[in-house]
Amino acid sequence: MAGIGDDCAILRIPAGHEALVTTDLSLEGIHFRREWHSPEVVGHRCLTRGLSDIAAMGGEPIAAFLSLALPRNLPQGWVDQFLKGLLKLAETFHVTLAGGDTAESRAGILADIVVVGSVPRGQAIRRSGARPGDRIYVTGRLGGSAATLKLLLSGRKLRPADFQGHFHPLPRVEAGRILRKKRIASAMIDISDGLSTDLAHICEESGVGAEVLAEAIPLASIGKPACAVDLNFALHGGEDYELLFTAPRSKRVPSRIAGVPITQIGQIRRGKHISILDPMAVRSELRPQGWEHFRLRQ
């Protein structure tokens, strides 16, 4: 790492590795609201989005770049706390904030995060590697972030500590790396837009269909006392930042990886249909409804 105070940052990509690059916008009113999300939470979630994309390729994050457009009247304290949240997460994953840009926004806060990582040449886990017969897995539990958002939208005041999946989601970098190193996953994506949408991305890129068992989907528990979320949040709610991956039947997939539970939720099928089986074995189409339904601006 060099180049701070230069026109570009200079990054050393390890020998035999390829570079990974991902960019994600976070906008006030779309991805967060100042009355719900503390600046520290906004900073944390902003970087999580980028790190989660690196995790989804089985990569190792190296550096982050932050472009901020800020309203003229925004208190400096907000920016300081935002950076504090972002830098704390960066430190956890040994990522350097290596550059960026700032400008004045005419309305609302906008942050664009770029994360650069690396992966041994040819070993990035793509979305296109799923094959009929592969099993479908997810890390962690789903639906917690969207269910929390629903509570916020209904006007509930929440204690962030009881809803960490929404306020402080952790990107699954270590799990992604192990899935790549042990050559377990045939295809992978992070669940940022919701299971139904992100599974559809894998199926489309791989040219396959899928069958999901409703009963098998691990539901997040939120609040205190903790309560499991409705299946619809797990199927269609975004911003869980868990990993969705496929693995050939022949692979032994551990029940935990890097401390995170791994759950089989279905199988890849020939064809193009993505279906879901309810507990009575009734089959219906699983349409990608994704995150759009849970946007802040409803």
Place this chain on the structure above:
Amino acid sequence: MAGIGDDCAILRIPAGHEALVTTDLSLEGIHFRREWHSPEVVGHRCLTRGLSDIAAMGGEPIAAFLSLALPRNLPQGWVDQFLKGLLKLAETFHVTLAGGDTAESRAGILADIVVVGSVPRGQAIRRSGARPGDRIYVTGRLGGSAATLKLLLSGRKLRPADFQGHFHPLPRVEAGRILRKKRIASAMIDISDGLSTDLAHICEESGVGAEVLAEAIPLASIGKPACAVDLNFALHGGEDYELLFTAPRSKRVPSRIAGVPITQIGQIRRGKHISILDPMAVRSELRPQGWEHFRLRQ
């Protein structure tokens, strides 16, 4: 290049090279106005900012990433023409648009451009390499972009073809690459904030002072019939995207590089002072006044 349709783009950095990364925001009302700048011009200028940073390190651009926040009511035609302008320049420099993100903006258009490039390990031209006795050079001619902006601010209607330095600035990628390959430049920066500000960056990072000859500064000619700009635009006006570099006395510096004229404008001195000598050899301090004076929002 791979990874389109994946969570990250996968970039191959040539063996023995380091990666260069730069990010630049372009905001409506700050960097452009829709009534003055066609969408194609905005797209061109947006990418120029990133490519110029790669040029300033002596690097080779590889890929660009574009994050766009757009007002809901923006016509699709605007976006199409913006991309057309950006992609045409990308093609000229063999750069792939490899990813990005889009979101809805509450006010105004915002584009964040990321350019990734590469440079042989340890050979990036930094801002910190200038030494007392080095000569100071610029590519091309200065002040054209800011002088054009002044005309726009005064309400003049301009024909873009007569003011190409403002509407279609060309990043000096080839000149930067040659200056690095031939090991001519000891320090380099692109003139995006104005000569006085960017020279101050080199002096600060190198721990040196400088002396500039007012008479030596190559003034841009703009309009039809073409007319040389005032010295103040060349000293303090931004967005010329020429290169400012230093070279040891022992180096032979050609009068043209990659078709671009090269002009010696002064020398690096010991100490911290940056001074300018007028045609009567009267010395005054050259304070960094830079781009802020020429912002759209005056």
